[in-house]
Amino acid sequence: MNEGRRARVLRAIVEDYVATNEPVGSKALVERHGLQVSPATIRNDMAALEQQGLIAQPHTSAGRVPTDKGYREFVDRIDDVKPLSAAEKRAIARIIERPVDIDEMLDRTVRLLASLTHQVAVVQYPMATTTAVRHLEFVDLAAHRLLVVLITDSGQVEQRIVDAGSPLDEAGIAALRDAFNDALHQVRLSRVGSALERISVAPELREWASAISEVVVDLARSSRQDRLVMAGTANLARSGRDFGEHIGPLLEAFEEQVVLLKLLTSMVAETGRVSVRIGRENPVESFASTSVVATGYGTDDSEAKLAVLGPTRMDYPTTMAAVRAVARYVSVILSE
Amino acid sequence: MNEGRRARVLRAIVEDYVATNEPVGSKALVERHGLQVSPATIRNDMAALEQQGLIAQPHTSAGRVPTDKGYREFVDRIDDVKPLSAAEKRAIARIIERPVDIDEMLDRTVRLLASLTHQVAVVQYPMATTTAVRHLEFVDLAAHRLLVVLITDSGQVEQRIVDAGSPLDEAGIAALRDAFNDALHQVRLSRVGSALERISVAPELREWASAISEVVVDLARSSRQDRLVMAGTANLARSGRDFGEHIGPLLEAFEEQVVLLKLLTSMVAETGRVSVRIGRENPVESFASTSVVATGYGTDDSEAKLAVLGPTRMDYPTTMAAVRAVARYVSVILSE
């Protein structure tokens, strides 16, 4: 039995099924793909593929459909990711270039990715590991409450409210502001914790200082890293059938950013490499018929992930190409 | 023909239809609602109601279904909004109280509203009209680029990048920072524009100053007002059928925040009053079978809107009660 042809058959089945969303039979296969053998031969191959668990038939005497394992095989065999068309490349460059700020850029990026792939796109906020504290600002909100604003030299701004019980006057705030800025100016986010250990303030400010320290450490650690932007949920409706109608739990999972974040970080994907999780390969039950195509982006010192989510019956080559291309463009822009 | 009973019949039809999602017939009505008349009588009433365009039948010899106009009548007749259960009230108080910051609070609020109503919830960021500038911070990002951070005394933080072509050194940044903070400290957001007219800087900083001014004015004007938080899209899947399967355009509209914002602001709703738009009453085509229950929240000087979106076939009393209650609680918290 011809080994190379069997691989071609699998590829053909995946492609046809993705294109038509109908189980593909032996006859249609030879016609649409110019295979130089008879349908009967293909049937034998298909029987073998089914034996290996790569394809399955929805019911007796129907065509074959790829299984998760079949898609996996298919994806693993893609060696040269097909490049995007020139038009698409231009679109990417045009849309992403010259962003107003980070939020704006991520927003555009995620929309772009969604519209390129016709799927749901997700982008994680990037965090620069070399990012350092630029400035801390304290704003007196009302009695007992202080707004802490952390500005980094990569242009991120984080804020949180601190409430330490005892009142605080203008002079106190000024003293704290100076103390913290002295201690933290130009300190990397990853070192904020240790830098704060040797901060010294007047005794009556101790309580506030420790409360603030706690918050600042927290801000520095989780700075945006735990946020996601998403777009393209409307595309879910179009490909609704593909999820076996279990679209509800999926939408829920999408809203639960924690789940998505976990999923993304669990996909190792060193930058530049596109990794794929297919259907039940995902550790989440509601993703049983969902695939995730993810990759890292950003520069060495500013790593984050972006991904596309869609039905297992998805155009993997195109999606992977889009994900890779967008990640590269964004990385370039970010490194400037 | 008994006038009062006819109103009761309409109410009963709406309630039953909302509960069962099936056209309701004359017989079932008398049974489920203990009306002391025969089905034939109800049929006469129904004929009259249909005459007025309040109800309709999907096809001959099926039960009746409320029309948009019917729902409208029903909603207008709700005088005393039924209060929430004690348990629900406690849940609201517990979830919203003691927020870490505004973002956190709005996030919680919108999720709460979604889970209370089992619909999609939307909350607009509040803007205090009396809010004033607390501090402006300029961060040097790279050559030619400056991050402008605006901090208000209500604790909002806004940022944007300015790029004015010519380089700028540390001293220049410091000069600008001082000039702008002098001019704007404690100035209300609504007056930022005029306050900036009389700012004066060294000639070589003119170009930068005007670029920055433009950005700051923009920040002050649109400060967050144009952002929405949303939750509960998963609920769309559950009530999918109700939208006649046209769920796609709906999801699109939901992603297009501009549309939603316009819709919300077009619903006059003075604070404390819950207003309802039913189906085609909405000026947006894709909302043909969607209802919006909205209200204002916040204090006098800090107005914004929140709303619940769902199928026209929606439990209006409960939804309206939830919207009103949540708006009140949030207003109280905000005013502190």
Next chain:
DNA sequence: ATTGGCACTCATATGTGTCGAGTGCCAGGG
């Protein structure tokens, strides 16, 4: 104004038969 009776409508469910795509298997040929 209300009621019971009655004929009528029509969406839905159920059953039956046909059709055809697709399969598995087998025996024959290169």
Next chain:
DNA sequence: CCCTGGCACTCGACACATATGAGTGCCAAT
């Protein structure tokens, strides 16, 4: 050993007919 053509078989999809019953509108009687 692999490929091929042939053949019987399976079973979903579709069309069609029929039965069911909820619900209606109208009318004459109260």
